[in-house]
Amino acid sequence: MRPITQTAGRTSLGAFAPAFAHYNDDVLFGENWNDPGMDHKQRCIVTVTALMASGVTDSSLAYHLENAKKAGVTRAEIAAAITHTAFYAGWPKGWAAFNLAKEVWAEETAAEDAMAAHAARMVFPIGAPNDAFARCFTGRSYLAPVSAGPLGVHNVTFEPGCRNHWHIHHADQGGGQLLICVAGRGWYQAWGEEARALGPGDCVQIPAGVKHWHGAAAASWFSHLAVEVPGVNGSTQWLEPVDEGPYGPLDENGRK
Numbered sequence: 001m002r003p004i005t006q007t008a009g010r011t012s013l014g015a016f017a018p019a020f021a022h023y024n025d026d027v028l029f030g031e032n033w034n035d036p037g038m039d040h041k042q043r044c045i046v047t048v049t050a051l052m053a054s055g056v057t058d059s060s061l062a063y064h065l066e067n068a069k070k071a072g073v074t075r076a077e078i079a080a081a082i083t084h085t086a087f088y089a090g091w092p093k094g095w096a097a098f099n100l101a102k103e104v105w106a107e108e109t110a111a112e113d114a115m116a117a118h119a120a121r122m123v124f125p126i127g128a129p130n131d132a133f134a135r136c137f138t139g140r141s142y143l144a145p146v147s148a149g150p151l152g153v154h155n156v157t158f159e160p161g162c163r164n165h166w167h168i169h170h171a172d173q174g175g176g177q178l179l180i181c182v183a184g185r186g187w188y189q190a191w192g193e194e195a196r197a198l199g200p201g202d203c204v205q206i207p208a209g210v211k212h213w214h215g216a217a218a219a220s221w222f223s224h225l226a227v228e229v230p231g232v233n234g235s236t237q238w239l240e241p242v243d244e245g246p247y248g249p250l251d252e253n254g255r256k
Contacts, residue, residue: 004033004040044068045081048097052082053089057096065097065104075105075112115159118221122183124155126223136238137164139215150230157223158186163215163247166191166239168208175208175231179224186222187250188214189242195250198224208234213242218250 009024033043044067051061068078078101086094102109119126127144130137139162147153169177179188181202188204189195191211198204198214206212208231216222228234 004029006030006033041068041071041073044071044073045077048078049081049085049089052085052093052097055093057093057100061097062100062104065101069104075108078105111159114221118157118184118223122155122223124182124223124225126157127155130156133164136167137162137215138241139163146225152228154226155182155223156226157221158184158216160216160220161218162222163187163242164213165241166211166213168211168237168239169206169228169234170237171208171231171234173232174229175234176210176229177206178227178229179204179206179214180227181222181224184222185217185220186215186224187217187247188212195247197250198222211239215242 006025006029009021010018013021013024033040038046044064047064048061048068051057051064065078073081079098082094082097082101085097115126124146125144126142128142130141130143133141133143137158140159141162141164142157144155144157145153146155169175179198181198181200181204183200186198187195188198189212190206196204197217204214208229214224
């Protein structure tokens with residue numbers, strides 16, 4: 001991780017209190033915050049809880065909440081930390097800290113609420129983050145196995161704007177893929193063809209050997225069942241990401 005540096009002390013108090021500015025910028029942040037005995041994320045959580053316990057719920061706590069979010073502290077983690085601290089430091093301090101934390105994590109909260117609303121529109125689960133194939137997607141996707149065996153079926157969910165890279169399903173005989181759209185709005189495009197808008201109930205048959213991509217519309221979650229058509233010596237070849245050329249101008253009505 002890049003070393004933490006701070007100049008706020010000298011900027012605000014350099015002329016008035018140079019010793020304090022030195023301790024703030026060079027010792028507190030320059031040495032203590034870079035001590036390898038605790039990682040940055042842990043240090044952010046400890047700082048937030050210490051400030052809250054001390055009754056500091058002003059701009060200083062807001063700054064360290066922002067710092068915690070940038071360090072990777074999630075909404076669930078900060079909520080758990082504040083709740084735990086409130087039992088020891090006082091319930092009113094917990095309320096004050098939560099009022100600030102809700103503003104810092106507002107965007108994440110909205111995204112989680114949109115994801116929950118999307119999940120409520122379909123009978124299939126969203127599943128777990130599709131980390132195994134994250135390198136083949138732009139944006140985050142989720143995967144939920146629906147049926148195993150020779151005819152594998154998975155529910156694939158894309159966050160808004162997420163799409164997979166161009167790819168080809170190969171097979172010596174048979175093969176290919178069937179997409180059955182179950183919720184949200186999305187796109188499918190075969191190489192050399194116009195992009196096709198997709199919605200619940202739409203189906204796309206993708207023969208083996210066709211270069212293509214599919215994913216969510218820019219402002220909508222999207223889910224489809226992916227059915228792998230049995231074939232001889234089947235494989236998937238992942239290619240380049242879909243650039244903003246074909247994807248960016250697409251609107252919700254299926255036009256460029």
